[in-house]
Amino acid sequence: MTASVFTEASTSRFVRIKEGDLDLQLHYNDVGQGAETVVMLHGSGPGASGWANFNRNIEPLVTAGYRVILLDCPGWSKSDPVVSEGSRSNLNASALKGLLDVLDLDRVHIIGNSMGAHSTVAFALENPERIGKLILMGGGTGGPSAFVPQPTEGIKLIGALYREPTIENLKKMMSVFVFDTSSLTEELFQTRLDNLLARRDHLENFVKSSTLNPKQFPDFSHRLHEISAETLLVWGREDRFVPMDTGLRLLAGLPKAQLHVFNRCGHWAQWEHADTFNRMVLDFLTH
Numbered sequence: 001m002t003a004s005v006f007t008e009a010s011t012s013r014f015v016r017i018k019e020g021d022l023d024l025q026l027h028y029n030d031v032g033q034g035a036e037t038v039v040m041l042h043g044s045g046p047g048a049s050g051w052a053n054f055n056r057n058i059e060p061l062v063t064a065g066y067r068v069i070l071l072d073c074p075g076w077s078k079s080d081p082v083v084s085e086g087s088r089s090n091l092n093a094s095a096l097k098g099l100l101d102v103l104d105l106d107r108v109h110i111i112g113n114s115m116g117a118h119s120t121v122a123f124a125l126e127n128p129e130r131i132g133k134l135i136l137m138g139g140g141t142g143g144p145s146a147f148v149p150q151p152t153e154g155i156k157l158i159g160a161l162y163r164e165p166t167i168e169n170l171k172k173m174m175s176v177f178v179f180d181t182s183s184l185t186e187e188l189f190q191t192r193l194d195n196l197l198a199r200r201d202h203l204e205n206f207v208k209s210s211t212l213n214p215k216q217f218p219d220f221s222h223r224l225h226e227i228s229a230e231t232l233l234v235w236g237r238e239d240r241f242v243p244m245d246t247g248l249r250l251l252a253g254l255p256k257a258q259l260h261v262f263n264r265c266g267h268w269a270q271w272e273h274a275d276t277f278n279r280m281v282l283d284f285l286t287h
């Protein structure tokens with residue numbers, strides 16, 4: 001398949017996984033072919049999916065010869081619903097292990113966005129032999145911000161949108177999500193709204209999970225030194241969901257990390273600065 005002809009529909013796949021306590025059908029997109037595979041893990045916003053989060057980042061990797069797997073985490077998009085009472089980072093990590101086992105992939109590079117970055121760290125701690133290089137954007141659970149009160153305004157707005165999924169709440173959330181709100185189109189809002197309203201069970205389960213356990217993403221800062229993988233940290237200076245100084249904490253904790261901070265950038269660096277981000281990722285993966 002050439003990079004220019006792939007679509008969400010043509011790359012859509014389902015798989016049944018059994019991994020520990022998990023027995024689930026997962027949805028993923030499988031794009032391109034190559035000796036090396038890059039997995040992309042999306043964030044925790046309502047209506048998020050691998051495709052929604054990374055649609056600007058797939059083609060350059062596929063063109064460069066990588067196979068790209070976009071996993072929809074349990075409880076998002078077309079994957080099975082789940083109520084998470086423990087660590088959602090570890091739940092996602094188990095789902096990823098189940099998927100890699102079925103696909104017979106021994107070792108992958110992982111790009112994680114926000115919750116996806118928290119989950120990448122959980123996966124790396126549990127499966128060090130299965131990881132190549134890591135790219136963490138706006139997440140990774142390096143501990144609380146030293147400067148910004150928690151929960152942050154963005155995380156509060158995500159909660160409000162989960163509880164009341166209206167176009168008004170979506171727009172409020174998206175207005176602090178990116179730095180330049182003029183890049184947000186009505187079409188993007190509508191697609192996101194359709195996605196999230198299509199799975200009210202996922203919305204209800206997220207609210208239930210957060211009530212059962214408000215700490216869905218435990219702090220891994222005391223274990224970061226165990227991760228020996230080369231890691232690229234990417235942050236937006238104006239990230240109002242997971243503040244930029246969290247990236248500094250990760251930089252201090254991860255022995256082989258480097259940090260890139262984009263100016264004029266919110267929580268969606270891979271989308272707001274897609275071209276530069278894509279070049280940086282390719283350079284990082286190949287050197």
Ligand SMILES: O=C(O)/C=C/C(=O)/C=C/C=C(\O)C(=O)O
Pocket residue numbers: 042043044045046048049053113114115116139155217241242
């Ligand atoms: O609560 C956290 O630490 C993580 C929050 C997120 O993962 C938020 C991500 C939002 C998106 O990526 C989205 O597309 O809505």
